[in-house]
Amino acid sequence: MSTIELAGKQIEVDSDGNLKNLNDWNEETASEIAKLEGIEKLTDRHWLVINFMRKEFMEKGDGPTVRRLTKESGVGTKELYALFPKGPAKKAARIGGIPKPKGCI
Amino acid sequence: MKKLVILGAGTAGTTMLNKFHKVMDPMDWEITIVDHNETHFYQPGFLFIPFGVYKEEDVIKPKRDFFPKSVNVIMEIIDKIVPPENKVYLKDGTELVYDYLIIATGSDIAPEETEGLKGELWQKCIFDFYTIEGAMKLAEFFKTWEGGKLVINITEMPIKCPVAPLEFAFLSDWFFTEKGIRDKTEIHFVTPLSSAFTKEKCAEVMSDYLVEKNIKTTVDFSTGRVDNENKKIISWDEIEIPFDCLVTIPTNKGNECIARSGMGDELNFVPTDKYTLRSKNYENIFVIGDATDLPSSKAGSVVHFQSEVLFENLMSVIEGREMKAKFDGHANCFIESGFGKALLIDFNYETEPLKGHYPLPLIGPFSLLQETRMNHFGKLMFKWTYWNLLLKGKDIPVSNEMSMKGKIKD
Numbered sequence: 242m243s244t245i246e247l248a249g250k251q252i253e254v255d256s257d258g259n260l261k262n263l264n265d266w267n268e269e270t271a272s273e274i275a276k277l278e279g280i281e282k283l284t285d286r287h288w289l290v291i292n293f294m295r296k297e298f299m300e301k302g303d304g305p306t307v308r309r310l311t312k313e314s315g316v317g318t319k320e321l322y323a324l325f326p327k328g329p330a331k332k333a334a335r336i337g338g339i340p341k342p343k344g345c346i
Numbered sequence: 347m348k349k350l351v352i353l354g355a356g357t358a359g360t361t362m363l364n365k366f367h368k369v370m371d372p373m374d375w376e377i378t379i380v381d382h383n384e385t386h387f388y389q390p391g392f393l394f395i396p397f398g399v400y401k402e403e404d405v406i407k408p409k410r411d412f413f414p415k416s417v418n419v420i421m422e423i424i425d426k427i428v429p430p431e432n433k434v435y436l437k438d439g440t441e442l443v444y445d446y447l448i449i450a451t452g453s454d455i456a457p458e459e460t461e462g463l464k465g466e467l468w469q470k471c472i473f474d475f476y477t478i479e480g481a482m483k484l485a486e487f488f489k490t491w492e493g494g495k496l497v498i499n500i501t502e503m504p505i506k507c508p509v510a511p512l513e514f515a516f517l518s519d520w521f522f523t524e525k526g527i528r529d530k531t532e533i534h535f536v537t538p539l540s541s542a543f544t545k546e547k548c549a550e551v552m553s554d555y556l557v558e559k560n561i562k563t564t565v566d567f568s569t570g571r572v573d574n575e576n577k578k579i580i581s582w583d584e585i586e587i588p589f590d591c592l593v594t595i596p597t598n599k600g601n602e603c604i605a606r607s608g609m610g611d612e613l614n615f616v617p618t619d620k621y622t623l624r625s626k627n628y629e630n631i632f633v634i635g636d637a638t639d640l641p642s643s644k645a646g647s648v649v650h651f652q653s654e655v656l657f658e659n660l661m662s663v664i665e666g667r668e669m670k671a672k673f674d675g676h677a678n679c680f681i682e683s684g685f686g687k688a689l690l691i692d693f694n695y696e697t698e699p700l701k702g703h704y705p706l707p708l709i710g711p712f713s714l715l716q717e718t719r720m721n722h723f724g725k726l727m728f729k730w731t732y733w734n735l736l737l738k739g740k741d742i743p744v745s746n747e748m749s750m751k752g753k754i755k756d
Binding site for chain 1: 582
């Protein structure tokens with residue numbers, strides 16, 4: 242079982258490195274994970290995306306793809322990559338404490 | 347008279363047509379298949395065209411050669427499906443009523459989704475090989491190309507046949523070596539995935555091959571636009587990769603009729619139950635192959651495995667029984683690795699491609715996840731199997747559920 246250390250606590254993660262238990266997540270853990278991903282401070286724009294990801298996951302059981310994010314979250318592709326370099330859907334899912342979206346196969 | 351309508355006469359639609367035609371009493375059932383193109387393409391063969399291994403005539407046959415005589419064939423563009431009315435509207439105004447509908451409208455490349463991809467260099471030094479036109483134009487281009495930077499770029503996932511771009515890279519290595527210009531050709535494989543392939547174990551093996559064959563790899567590259575003037579692909583986060591020849595795998599989308607029907611996701615793929623293959627929203631609609639939004643590969647072998655599940659489940663629904671057949675995500679593909687060799691992988695939703703051997707009555711066994719000549723012959727033999735057995739809905743000695751027989755677990 243893999244774990245990561247967040248704010249001094251060992252927390253379980255899945256094989257993709259995302260949180261295993263949704264209950265381990267809160268805004269503070271999100272900020273800690275973001276730092277591990279190289280994002281120093283989560284802005285309102287980051288939160289807009291993270292909250293959208295979480296909402297989609299709770300409703301549909303899977304996080305959205307980048308394409309869906311662009312279409313539905315109100316944040317354009319260009320900005321998504323600026324906020325979450327390399328992989329917006331993958332990174333925002335990890336920071337949001339949900340599993341890696343299946344669309345990012 | 348009950349009506350079964352099948353939309354799309356590609357691999358999936360044709361296979362389903364033949365399966366149902368065999369068992370349905372023509373006194374009770376009218377079966378209709380709709381498509382807008384008379385030609386059936388053997389799409390796995392497109393990969394070989396740029397390298398001169400196959401020609402156009404190797405990969406095309408008339409669709410009607412594979413239709414039973416008594417079915418109703420309509421060649422017209424599908425306008426839209428209206429599920430509450432149980433009707434399909436065609437472009438010429440025809441209305442088709444159905445009791446049961448099978449959607450097999452496939453997926454196509456959509457290069458217009460990426461800025462600059464269909465710019466002035468399109469089919470001059472930017473090519474796709476997922477269409478017959480693209481593959482033929484690329485074959486022409488390769489005949490006289492003297493080498494340079496060859497970039498193979500997957501624009502975004504999901505794509506049809508996720509191994510094809512890798513095979514293209516391996517075959518390029520072989521082709522330019524044979525041509526004597528491999529030293530002047532840099533092959534660069536650029537993918538939005540975080541590794542060479544969608545499945546982890548297989549990705550490790552593929553990465554080793556890429557290194558061994560001196561193919562440069564860039565991962566996590568999400569293509570944002572193409573700069574035609576400076577011959578570069580540029581990612582959404584502004585990483586630039588120069589090319590002399592760009593072989594693109596553009597965004598893949600489901601058929602536009604799905605969008606017009608309001609039945610698809612953001613890429614026009616139809617939400618489908620991953621086990622039963624029934625539409626998530628309509629009880630008398632089933633979906634198969636590339637048209638689905640399933641997390642399985644979009645490939646002919648997958649269609650074959652799905653076809654048996656769909657057949658059983660739709661028969662159950664028609665006869666008022668509970669649906670029992672379950673699709674397990676089974677995929678089975680040969681990966682051409684160049685120099686007359688290939689690998690074979692076999693996997694499903696739960697199990698990654700494993701090493702070992704794949705038993706096949708009469709012919710087999712084939713080695714799994716290892717490069718052999720036998721696998722290459724298997725790949726070439728598949729063309730015969732495709733035209734003569736698969737499309738005609740005949741049995742192939744390959745089980746639709748993945749088996750662990752011969753596989754080696756870690």
